[in-house]
Amino acid sequence: METPERGLLARLDGFFFVLAGLAAVYLAYLTLREGITPGWPMLLVVVFWVLVSYLVLPRVHRILSRVYVPDYFIGRTRTADGLLGDPVNLALMGSPTQVHHALRAAGWTRADDLSLASGWRIVTSTLTRRSYPQAPVSPLFLFRRRQDFAYQQEVDGSPSQRHHVRFWACPDGWFLPGGLRVDWLAAGTYDRSVGLSLFTLQITHKIGADVDIERDHVVATVTAADGTATVRVLPDFFTGYHSRNGGGDLIETDGHLPIIDLSRVDVAGAPEAALPVVRIGRPVQTVVGSLMTSVRGIVYAALSSLALIGSRDADEVTAATSVLLALVLGLGALGDLVLAAATFAGHNWSRLLLCASSVLGVASVVAERLVGNLGGPLHEGLLPLATSVLVLLALSSDSAREYALGRRRRRPAPADQPS
Known part of the structure; x- marks a missing residue:
């Protein structure tokens, strides 16, 4: 009260x-x-x-x-400025250890946390065109907190072009609209270049418009790397739409939500992983x-x-x-x-x-x-x-x-x- x-x-x-x-x-x-x-x-x-x-x-x-953006789950992340960000286009089942193990096995690299040092490194790497496979991603928010971690795949050794996907652990007792329980939600997009944000004029990565291609890429790489991973698709879970993300980039999606089940992935010998400690x-x-x-x-x-x-x-x-x-x-x-x-x-x-x-x-x-x-x-x-x-x-x-x-x-x- x-x-x-x-x-x-x-x-x-x-x-x-x-x-x-x-x-x-x-x-x-x-x-x-x-x-x-x-x-x-x-x-x-x-x-x-x-x-x-x-x-x-x-x-x-x-x-x-604060006035016009809904403060509840609508299938979109939010930027640090409060704007609607990238769409939530993936869900997962499994423990933190299983998620990390499956992504590493699929050829994904965990992104560094964003800090002054990592931020400066990605700037210099982009300007000098040097590879930075662990380059950090900008923070996006879901459940009123930034992503728990992110993974990426650099393209041709260029930090300005990469596949990347952010992950959020779902709160205890939280269910998708319709009552389905999942452990993780994720937003996968493809960075195609570096440019200026349409809404803030800040220097940022520009993403590919068809976010479904990146969503399907994540699903394909994870399931190909481990045969125990299964996929269930919720068709038309969100309304298909054309819109813009927080950087002003065009986005389009059919609204389907794949759920990757990693609960049977064998993690014997893999290092134990846990959710990041919130400090x-x-x-x-x-x-x-x-x-x-x-x-x-x-x-x-x-x-x-x-x-x-x-x-x-x-x-x-x-x-x-x-x-x-x-x-x-x-x-x-x-x-x-x-x-x-x-x-x-x-x-x-x-x-x-x-x-x-x-x-x-x-x-x-x-x-x-x-x-x-x-x-x-x-x-x-x-x-x-x-x-x-x-x-x-x-x-x-x-x-x-x-x-x-x-x-x-x-x-x-x-x-x-x-x-």
């Missing part, structure tokens, strides 16, 4: 979430406006593309998809928001020191003003560093305070530009504005919020209360 406190915090989080999207749009607009000035500011046009592709459009899609780790959004706030605090501390130094040789009035400025900057530095440390540790109150302070930072720039009717260059004010917007985007994200709230739920009960 939702408590009044939790309901108020949820509404406050929703306010920050939407306002961060609007602030990102405003930052992108000012960046483009600065970028069309002759000279070095033209480089800001590239920054504008990065802002729009990786911050503005993902947040806008996230806001809108509530510190998300990158929390790290980025805390780090940027810390850097801002250090800058304030340095400016405070400079103000104090400058007050030594100044006249009495100027010295008093410099000392006051140094005090204000010092308090701002202390506040930023304390809030950054608390947010990094997972405290929700500090995260919300940083979101609120970032809103004030954005509002001050907007007021100065609109209410003060100021125009012209904004070079000196663009960086502070960008810092406030980026901190707000990071700490109002779902990942940062869930991490902070998860920490509250994981806090041990006092000794005199039942746990």
